[in-house]
Amino acid sequence: MSFLFGSRSSKTFKPKKNIPEGSHQYELLKHAEATLGSGNLRQAVMLPEGEDLNEWIAVNTVDFFNQINMLYGTITDFCTEESCPVMSAGPKYEYHWADGTNIKKPIKCSAPKYIDYLMTWVQDQLDDETLFPSKIGVPFKRNFMSVAKTILKRLFRVYAHIYHQHFDSVMQLQEEAHLNTSFKHFIFFVQEFNLIDRKELVPLQELIEKLTTKDR
Secondary structure (H helix, E strand, O other): OHHHOOHHHOOOOOOOOOOOOOOHHHHHHHHHHHHHHOOOHHHHOOOOOOOOHHHHHHHHHHHHHHHHHHHHHHHOOOOOOOOOOOEEOOOOOEEOEOOOOOOOOOEOOOHHHHHHHHHHHHHHHHHOOOOOOOOOOOOOOOOHHHHHHHHHHHHHHHHHHHHHHHHHHHHHOOOHHHHHHHHHHHHHHHHHOOOOOHHHHHHHHHHHHHHHHOOO
């Protein structure tokens, strides 16, 4: 949740996506913040009683986008074409970009370029009222869940890149507690609703085990 971040990390990579105040989704976000504040992340990610699963996933997806946006915003000076000529998560994992519309065939590009493509693409999905309706009573499209899963799978790659390639910078900036809390929240959420295939999580498998075993 954005309240975790100090003023130094207020620089975001892309404009923050706001949930309109007074909306039901805003109330859900406030509920999520309150339960997160209790410190029990397993409980905080559970679907609140009587709430719609799609709406809960939508609100949290927007929030994770904002969190990652902020976290990546703190290290953009260190993630350059020179330092990160490929989008990787350690020596074994490399990601090539394709969005299926503008870029159909996966292209190899630098990490900052890849993350720019990725965050712009996510932003476009979140801004699409037919996919992420902000008005009460507007139904979610049938393909909403598969789009949400793709968004979360791609956002995971930004965490993976930050942990593998930029953790030293994160520590220098004293942002590791923010990064760990944000990632732990993200992992508990995707585990709760089976939103990312296990094979996609392999680049951070050891860290995931370390962060989640304490809370079983």
